[in-house]
Each structure stands twice: as C-alpha cells, then as structure tokens.
Amino acid sequence: MSDPRPAANAKFRVVPARSRRGALVGALALAWVVSLILAWSLGGATRAPGDAGTVAAAPADADEAGEDIQALRQRIATLRRSDEISRAANVQLQETLARRDEEIAALRADVAFYERLVGGTGPRQGLTVHNLDLRRDADGTWRYVVTLTQNLNRGAVTRGSLTVQVEGTRDGRMATLSWDDLLQETSASPQPFSFRYFQQLEGSLLLPEDFTPRRLIVRLRAEGAGNVERAFPWEAPNGADDAQGD
Numbered sequence: 001m002s003d004p005r006p007a008a009n010a011k012f013r014v015v016p017a018r019s020r021r022g023a024l025v026g027a028l029a030l031a032w033v034v035s036l037i038l039a040w041s042l043g044g045a046t047r048a049p050g051d052a053g054t055v056a057a058a059p060a061d062a063d064e065a066g067e068d069i070q071a072l073r074q075r076i077a078t079l080r081r082s083d084e085i086s087r088a089a090n091v092q093l094q095e096t097l098a099r100r101d102e103e104i105a106a107l108r109a110d111v112a113f114y115e116r117l118v119g120g121t122g123p124r125q126g127l128t129v130h131n132l133d134l135r136r137d138a139d140g141t142w143r144y145v146v147t148l149t150q151n152l153n154r155g156a157v158t159r160g161s162l163t164v165q166v167e168g169t170r171d172g173r174m175a176t177l178s179w180d181d182l183l184q185e186t187s188a189s190p191q192p193f194s195f196r197y198f199q200q201l202e203g204s205l206l207l208p209e210d211f212t213p214r215r216l217i218v219r220l221r222a223e224g225a226g227n228v229e230r231a232f233p234w235e236a237p238n239g240a241d242d243a244q245g246d
Contacts, residue, residue, distance in 0.1 A: 126152040129218045129230040141204040149198040160222030161190035168213040
C-alpha cells in the first residue's frame with residue numbers, strides 16, 4: 001500500500017520538542033558555571049592586595065610586640081633592683097641611727113656623771129675605777145679603756161700607776177696572765193696616771209689562743225691613797241663584779 005503523503009516531504013526529519021528543551025537547559029547551566037568562575041576570579045583579584053598587605057604586616061607587628069615585652073621585662077628588673085637597693089639602704093640607715101642613739105645616750109650619761117663629779121652633787125669618793133670598756137681589734141688584740149675618778153680631795157692631783165691581769169682557763173686548768181704576759185714584755189712598766197677629777201687610760205692586751213678569759217682585774221697604786229683593785233667579768237666588762245680598796 002503506497003504512502004499517501006507527497007514525495008517532496010521526504011527530506012524533512014521530525015525532531016521531538018523534548019530534545020530542544022534539554023539543549024537549552026545545558027546552555028544555561030554552562031553559562032551559570034562560567035559566571036561563577038568569573039565571579040570567583042574577580043573576587044580573588046579584588047581581595048588579593050589587602051590580604052597580601054595583612055600577611056606582610058604580621059611579622060612587623062610580631063617584632064614590635066616582642067620589643068615591647070622585652071622593654072617591660074627590663075623595666076621590671078630595674079624596679080626590682082631599685083627596690084632591693086632602697087630596702088638595703090633603709091636597713092643600714094636604721095642600724096646607723098640605732099648606733100647613734102646608743103652613742104648619744106652613753107655620752108649623756110657620761111656628761112651627767114662628770115657634772116655630778118665636778119659639781120659636787122655626787123657622793124664623795126676617793127680613787128675609783130669607774131668604768132672599763134673592752135673591745136677586740138681586727139689584729140686580734142683587745143683594746144681597753146679604763147676610766148678613773150676621784151672627788152674626795154678637790155683640787156688635789158692624784159698620781160699613780162695601773163696594771164691589769166686576766167684570770168681564766170688554759171688546757172682545762174685555772175690560769176692567770178700577768179701584766180708582763182698581756183704586754184708580752186719582760187718587766188713591763190705600769191701605765192702611769194695623773195689627774196684631778198677623772199682620767200681615761202687606754203692600752204692593748206694580747207691573749208694566747210689557747211687561753212679562755214673569765215675575769216679582768218684592774219690594779220691601781222696611788223701616791224698617798226693606797227692600792228685600789230676592781231674586777232670585771234670578761235663577758236660583761238662594763239659591769240663591776242667586785243671592787244675593793246686597800
């Protein structure tokens with residue numbers, strides 16, 4: 001049976017409408033992807049200079065922060081050292097003031113004593129060992145200062161001589177160091193004195209290393225006043241342990 005359509009229509013092909021819509025969707029999808037790529041490229045190009053500047057500035061900021069930290073640490077160390085120096089200076093000042101107060105008190109006591117002695121308000125006494133001050137020097141010797149007084153005979157000159165001896169232990173036994181032993185001289189001369197109201201005599205004593213002192217005895221021989229003897233414990237040489245006169 002023959003085809004009723006004209007022979008001229010044989011060169012045309014029927015294309016379904018569905019194929020045209022698929023091509024259009026594919027074209028739109030491709031255009032969307034291309035637009036995303038372009039947008040990402042433009043955005044990266046726009047942000048690149050700023051990001052590069054931030055990255056470049058980061059090391060400089062880190063260096064500056066490190067310098068600030070180092071400066072602060074140095075400042076703290078300086079302040080701590082300054083505080084230590086101030087504390088040490090304050091302690092030294094307090095010690096100096098305490099020593100000055102002690103010296104002032106001792107001088108005031110001496111002035112009051114001598115005022116009473118010379119002024120006649122104190123008790124009348126003959127030749128007396130008023131005080132003994134004993135200190136150790138750097139060379140190992142012992143420095144003594146003996147204060148002698150008298151106000152019984154006003155205006156009269158008291159003359160005489162002084163010697164000392166030290167009692168203690170040596171090799172576990174009682175021992176006594178004489179004036180010659182203490183001065184390390186043979187037939188050492190006594191120390192002379194001459195005064196009206198008071199006088200201070202000074203000298204140095206040398207003790208053997210194996211000798212332990214217990215007591216120091218001051219002996220005075222005065223012209224026309226007899227002999228005077230006074231003992232002081234070595235632990236407290238400024239206080240009297242015993243006093244007697246002949």
